[in-house]
Amino acid sequence: MSSFEELLQQFESRFSRRHFPKEPATLYDPAAYILGIGGKRIRPVLCLMGNELFDTIRPDAYEVATAIELFHNFTLVHDDIMDKAPLRRGKATVHAKYGESSALLAGDVMLAMAYEYINKIDVTYLRKMATLFGKTVMEVSEGQQLDMDFEQRTDVTLEEYIHMITLKTSVLLAASLQMGSILGGASGGNGDLIYQFGKNLGIAFQIQDDYLDAFGDPAKFGKQVGGDIIANKKTFLLLHTLQSASPAHKAELEHLMTENPEDKVERVLAIMRHSRVDEWAKDLKDQYLEKAIAALEEVAVLDARKAPLRKLATFLVQRDY
Amino acid sequence: MSSFEELLQQFESRFSRRHFPKEPATLYDPAAYILGIGGKRIRPVLCLMGNELFDTIRPDAYEVATAIELFHNFTLVHDDIMDKAPLRRGKATVHAKYGESSALLAGDVMLAMAYEYINKIDVTYLRKMATLFGKTVMEVSEGQQLDMDFEQRTDVTLEEYIHMITLKTSVLLAASLQMGSILGGASGGNGDLIYQFGKNLGIAFQIQDDYLDAFGDPAKFGKQVGGDIIANKKTFLLLHTLQSASPAHKAELEHLMTENPEDKVERVLAIMRHSRVDEWAKDLKDQYLEKAIAALEEVAVLDARKAPLRKLATFLVQRDY
Numbered sequence: 001m002s003s004f005e006e007l008l009q010q011f012e013s014r015f016s017r018r019h020f021p022k023e024p025a026t027l028y029d030p031a032a033y034i035l036g037i038g039g040k041r042i043r044p045v046l047c048l049m050g051n052e053l054f055d056t057i058r059p060d061a062y063e064v065a066t067a068i069e070l071f072h073n074f075t076l077v078h079d080d081i082m083d084k085a086p087l088r089r090g091k092a093t094v095h096a097k098y099g100e101s102s103a104l105l106a107g108d109v110m111l112a113m114a115y116e117y118i119n120k121i122d123v124t125y126l127r128k129m130a131t132l133f134g135k136t137v138m139e140v141s142e143g144q145q146l147d148m149d150f151e152q153r154t155d156v157t158l159e160e161y162i163h164m165i166t167l168k169t170s171v172l173l174a175a176s177l178q179m180g181s182i183l184g185g186a187s188g189g190n191g192d193l194i195y196q197f198g199k200n201l202g203i204a205f206q207i208q209d210d211y212l213d214a215f216g217d218p219a220k221f222g223k224q225v226g227g228d229i230i231a232n233k234k235t236f237l238l239l240h241t242l243q244s245a246s247p248a249h250k251a252e253l254e255h256l257m258t259e260n261p262e263d264k265v266e267r268v269l270a271i272m273r274h275s276r277v278d279e280w281a282k283d284l285k286d287q288y289l290e291k292a293i294a295a296l297e298e299v300a301v302l303d304a305r306k307a308p309l310r311k312l313a314t315f316l317v318q319r320d321y
Numbered sequence: 322m323s324s325f326e327e328l329l330q331q332f333e334s335r336f337s338r339r340h341f342p343k344e345p346a347t348l349y350d351p352a353a354y355i356l357g358i359g360g361k362r363i364r365p366v367l368c369l370m371g372n373e374l375f376d377t378i379r380p381d382a383y384e385v386a387t388a389i390e391l392f393h394n395f396t397l398v399h400d401d402i403m404d405k406a407p408l409r410r411g412k413a414t415v416h417a418k419y420g421e422s423s424a425l426l427a428g429d430v431m432l433a434m435a436y437e438y439i440n441k442i443d444v445t446y447l448r449k450m451a452t453l454f455g456k457t458v459m460e461v462s463e464g465q466q467l468d469m470d471f472e473q474r475t476d477v478t479l480e481e482y483i484h485m486i487t488l489k490t491s492v493l494l495a496a497s498l499q500m501g502s503i504l505g506g507a508s509g510g511n512g513d514l515i516y517q518f519g520k521n522l523g524i525a526f527q528i529q530d531d532y533l534d535a536f537g538d539p540a541k542f543g544k545q546v547g548g549d550i551i552a553n554k555k556t557f558l559l560l561h562t563l564q565s566a567s568p569a570h571k572a573e574l575e576h577l578m579t580e581n582p583e584d585k586v587e588r589v590l591a592i593m594r595h596s597r598v599d600e601w602a603k604d605l606k607d608q609y610l611e612k613a614i615a616a617l618e619e620v621a622v623l624d625a626r627k628a629p630l631r632k633l634a635t636f637l638v639q640r641d642y
Binding site: 024026027078081082100101102104105107108109111112113115116119123126127130131134137138141142144145146148149 | 345347348399402403422423425426428429430432433434436437440444447448451452455458459462463465466467469470
């Protein structure tokens with residue numbers, strides 16, 4: 001069994017090359033740019049781990065992992081256009097660097113190239129893989145749309161938020177694992193369990209992301225800390241604060257969200273801390289992590305094969321960057 | 322053998338239904354909207370005709386035809402965002418009606434849904450079909466990028482323009498025919514010939530499009546007549562006029578393109594007519610039509626099977642709308 005770090009290295013050694021033709025450079029350089037500025041590569045490595053949970057890694061797993069990473073980066077490029085985000089991984093976003101039209105079109109060819117990689121695998125697995133991949137592409141888009149819709153609403157419930165981030169974030173982590181498991185020859189039942197593991201882990205992961213965006217260390221966190229607060233993003237933290245804060249704090253919070261004073265981030269954080277939202281988020285995260293681990297335990301393979309996934313899960317939801 | 326009109330009816334009767342889930346409506350209604358405002362459905366019918374040129378139409382041809390029409394509409398939605406176009410088929414464009422972010426994301430799911438339809442076909446044909454489809458998706462994107470790049474340049478040659486419109490327009494017509502021919506069991510050689518037919522027909526089709534944009538009847542043409550002239554679009558017509566006009570006319574043309582006076586369209590058209598660009602365009606169109614027909618003649622099937630494609634080719638490049 002390989003560790004996350006070992007598989008990351010194996011993936012990177014294959015992935016860090018040009019995936020696109022040279023010309024037209026105006027189309028393909030923006031795509032190469034976003035792939036070149038790094039990223040944690042969690043999803044493609046999950047695909048490799050999903051394969052190795054059941055059997056030796058097949059060469060096709062690297063094709064699928066590449067498709068997944070291309071798709072993930074496609075979503076970042078288009079999401080950043082929609083969110084008008086200036087920075088990604090501490091660097092200029094694609095549209096900030098190359099303009100919106102080029103970013104839009106570069107995203108399109110990244111999605112198309114992702115499907116190209118899926119189409120490379122052994123035809124025995126092709127239909128099943130393309131079906132799961134396609135379903136995931138649709139769901140992630142739905143998640144992004146819901147995320148935008150929620151920005152226009154003030155009555156988003158925690159349940160709705162979990163549904164949204166399940167689509168936007170978790171299903172891709174879950175599908176990455178399951179796509180790998182297909183190549184490992186997993187049964188349908190085991191495939192479903194590893195999907196459940198990924199889905200719940202993804203929710204815990206997103207809670208951690210929201211937590212870091214508010215309470216993270218600016219020196220370690222790649223994005224702007226407090227970005228969600230500035231944008232009035234309806235994260236777990238804000239939704240729970242609005243539900244649990246005292247009437248006075250709630251009124252202050254709503255005032256801060258409307259007026260956007262210069263010290264907004266500090267003041268919102270103070271209210272959040274006062275409402276113990278940071279502790280609540282940690283508890284909620286642990287609940288989803290436990291659900292994830294419970295699904296992993298049920299997967300019918302030798303316990304030793306699960307060790308790297310168990311370790312990764314704990315790491316992902318406790319990271320501080 | 323079926324006529325274009327018969328196959329159009331058969332396609333429309335299957336195609337005119339909701340292709341997307343109901344929710345989130347904010348995501349899928351924009352996609353349903355563009356599909357619902359019509360279109361000539363040339364590409365999907367070409368797919369059916371490509372199948373029937375060689376054999377009885379297989380049910381899978383309707384899946385592939387649907388994928389093609391979804392993909393084509395995806396390109397329209399994203400192109401219209403990039404071109405900031407207010408109208409499409411005489412109606413508001415998707416981004417004008419629903420906003421840019423929704424249009425961007427609706428386009429993404431249309432592309433994903435196109436791949437979903439490809440993934441439905443008999444697995445025997447799946448790899449070959451997905452490969453040709455994927456290659457075409459990349460090429461059409463390259464064509465759109467070159468089109469945008471050319472807007473920033475003043476030295477585009479006719480050869481470069483033909484390369485651009487081959488990618489942007491022709492390869493999809495060509496691939497539609499060839500994808501159908503794959504389902505008809507065409508040999509590799511016959512598949513290549515039908516692709517050549519489609520590619521040259523596509524170039525003739527685009528010349529006609531450029532022609533209609535300048536010289537068309539506003540009452541019949543769906544788009545704004547003179548739109549290319551207003552936007553200084555480097556069409557066949559403008560490139561040739563710049564090459565063949567007298568120095569005085571060339572200077573006037575360049576003045577009109579920079580100054581954009583109110584009577585720009587009429588004055589540019591007068592110069593074009595004076596340089597006989599309208600006649601030149603008709604000749605050029607006929608040359609490509611002849612190349613297309615020559616490729617069709619070489620396809621090794623009974624001559625009678627080719628009649629509907631021959632008729633369609635002549636119609637497409639002589640239409641006045």
